[in-house]
Amino acid sequence: NAGVTQTPKFRVLKTGQSMTLLCAQDMNHEYMYWYRQDPGMGLRLIHYSVGEGTTAKGEVPDGYNVSRLKKQNFLLGLESAAPSQTSVYFCASRRDSSSYNSPLHFGNGTRLTVT
Amino acid sequence: DQQVKQNSPSLSVQEGRISILNCDYTNSMFDYFLWYKKYPAEGPTFLISISSIKDKNEDGRFTVFLNKSAKHLSLHIVPSQPGDSAVYFCAAKRAGANNLFFGTGTRLTVIP
Numbered sequence: 001n002a003g004v005t006q007t008p009k010f011r012v013l014k015t016g017q018s019m020t021l022l023c024a025q026d027m028n029h030e031y032m033y034w035y036r037q038d039p040g041m042g043l044r045l046i047h048y049s050v051g052e053g054t055t056a057k058g059e060v061p062d063g064y065n066v067s068r069l070k071k072q073n074f075l076l077g078l079e080s081a082a083p084s085q086t087s088v089y090f091c092a093s094r095r096d097s098s099s100y101n102s103p104l105h106f107g108n109g110t111r112l113t114v115t
Numbered sequence: 116d117q118q119v120k121q122n123s124p125s126l127s128v129q130e131g132r133i134s135i136l137n138c139d140y141t142n143s144m145f146d147y148f149l150w151y152k153k154y155p156a157e158g159p160t161f162l163i164s165i166s167s168i169k170d171k172n173e174d175g176r177f178t179v180f181l182n183k184s185a186k187h188l189s190l191h192i193v194p195s196q197p198g199d200s201a202v203y204f205c206a207a208k209r210a211g212a213n214n215l216f217f218g219t220g221t222r223l224t225v226i227p
Binding site: 004031035040041042043044045048050056058059090092103104105106107108109 | 160214
């Protein structure tokens with residue numbers, strides 16, 4: 001049981017390039033999330049999805065797009081990368097919206113550097 | 116504006132002693148609180164949680180205390196072990212909301 005898998009693990013982009021981060025979960029979870037972690041800022045929510053075919057904005061959505069065409073996959077896209085998007089990106093999933101029985105399960109992160 | 120704050124970036128404790136990690140929050144609508152533990156090059160993993168209807172929740176060596184009037188929670192680890200060395204994140208959410216708000220983390224080092 002792999003849980004939440006993120007690819008790639010590392011990536012270096014030049015300003016203006018585009019890329020897609022892939023998140024896959026095998027737990028049949030409904031909800032999926034993309035967070036970014038920056039020094040001194042904690043984890044901040046970029047976008048999330050409450051089910052296949054749905055997406056919604058989080059705290060810091062600008063410069064990112066997402067898609068959830070299949071329940072198990074949640075893609076994060078950067079159309080034109082900027083140095084401010086240098087960060088560690090974490091994908092997470094949870095079974096449902098119940099707070100008590102459904103904590104977030106995280107992937108191991110993607111470290112992105114934009115030069 | 117940081118709604119969840121962990122004011123101690125780091126903490127060092129001797130093996131066998133108690134570790135106390137603190138967290139403050141500003142949003143009185145938060146009703147569910149969690150602690151996550153993170154090792155290097157891994158994602159955060161869920162450790163323990165508490166609902167606002169309780170003031171204490173225990174799970175083995177880990178206990179979380181909630182003081183709603185002070186908007187403060189703490190994580191106690193007794194006894195601390197070297198394997199507990201990690202970054203600990205506090206998080207909070209409102210009922211029915213989809214977003215978890217995270218603190219900036221506290222790096223715990225347990226010295227053998």
